[in-house]
Amino acid sequence: MLSIESTERLTGGRISGDYWDLDELITSIYEVIGDENKYYDYQGARQRILGVCLQLRKATKGECNIEFVANGIHKGIEKRKDLIAPAKNVYFSVEILWPELIFTALALNDFIDLYNEFVDNNPWNPHTTTIRKFQSIVTECLREHLLEEQFRVFIHLMFTKSPKYFRYATQYVDVLNLEYLKLSYDERKENLGAFAFRLMVEDDEYTALKNEIMATAKLTKNEIHELPIQTKYPEHIEW
Template sequence: MLSIQSTERLTGGRISGDYWDLDELINSIYEVIGDENKYYDFQGARQRILGVCLQLRKATRGECNVEFVANGMHKGIERQKDILAPEKNVYFSVEILWPELIFTTLALNDFIDLYNEHIDNNPWNPYITTIRKFQSVVTECLREQLPEEHFNVFIHLMFTKSPKYFRYATQYVDVLNLEYLKLSFEERKENLGAFAIRLMVEDDEYIALKDEILATANLTKHEIHELPIRMKYPEHIEW
C-alpha cells in the first residue's frame, strides 16, 4: 500500500510502497501528463513531475531505501494452510523535499483537468484514481504536520484557482527547496504551511524571479522552462 510519512527532520516526505504500488503510480502519472508534445504551456510543471517520477523509478530499482514490512502472515495461518510463507514484504521508499512534493501534488491537478478535457472524463478512470490516492496521502501527511488553520487554508487554495501552473516559472520551486533546506527543524515546523501557500500564491518574490527569467528568455529566445537556475543543492541532505 502506498504511504507517505514526513522524514525525521521534516525535510521532506518519504514515499513508500511495494514495487507494484510505485510502478502503478509512475505509469498513471505518465499517462495523465502526456508526452512532451502535449500541453506545451505546462512543460515546466511536467518536467518537474517527471523528476519526481525518476526518483520513484530509482526507488523501485533498490537505489534508495529498502524496507521489510509485516504482511499479516503468521504461524497460525501457516499451520492452518500447511504452507511456509514470508511474514514481511519488501517495500521501497524515497525522500522528496517538501516544497517539491507539494508542488508535484498541486501540479497534478492541472494535468488531471487537461486529461479530463482532452482524453477521458470518466470519473472512474484508473489512472486518475491512482493519482488521487497519491494526492490524498500527501495531504493527510501534511494534515499531521500543519496547524489546523494552516491546513484549512492550504486545502481551500488547492482548489480555488485552476490552472495554477500555466507557463509557470518552475525555477521558483528550486528557490523554495533551497530556502527550506536552510531552516532548522523548529523553523520547518513553524513555516511548512507558509511554503505550501507560496506555491499557490504568486508573491512578490515569485513575480520578480519570473520577470528576470522572462527578460533572459527574450534575449536568448528560449522558453521559460528551458532556463536553468544557477543555484546548487547540497551534496548531502539530512532527512
C-alpha cells in the same frame, strides 16, 4: 500500500510502497501528463513531475531505501493453509523535499483537468484515481504539521484556483527547496505551511523571478522552462 510520512528532520516526505504500488503511480502519472508534445504551456511543471517520477523509479530498482514490512502472515495461517510463507514484504522508499513534493501534488491537479477535458473524463478512470490517492496521502501527511486553519485554507486553495501552473516559472521550486533546506527543524515546523502557500500564490518574490526569467528568455529566444537558474543543492541532505 502506498504511504507517505515526514522524514525525521521534517526535510521532506518519504514515499513508500512495494514495487507495484510505486510502478502503478509512475504509470498513472505518465499517462495523465502526456508526452512532451502535449500541453506545451505546462512543460515546466511536467518536467518537475518527471523528476519526481525518476526518483520513484530509482527506488523500485533498489537504489534508495529498502524496508521489510509485516504482511499479516503468522503461524496460524501457515498451519491452516499448510504452507511456509515470508512474514514480511519488501517495500521501497525515497525521500522528496517538502516544497518539491507539495508542488508535485498541486501541479497534478492541472494535468488531471487537462486529461479530463481532452482524453477521458470518466470519474472512475484508474489513472486519475491513482493520482488522487497519491494527492490525498500527501495532504494527510502535510496536515500533521499545519494548524487546522492553515490546512483548511490549503485545501481550499488547492481546488479553487485552476490552472495554477500555466507557463509557471518552475525555477521557483528550486528557490523554495534551497530556502527550506537552510532552516532548522524548529523553523521547518513553524514555516512549512507558509512554504505550501507560496507554491499556490504568486507573491512578489515569485513575480520578480519570473520577470527576470522572461526578460532573459526574450533575449535568448528560449521558453521560460528551458532556462536554468544558479542553484547548488548540498551533496548530502539530512532527512
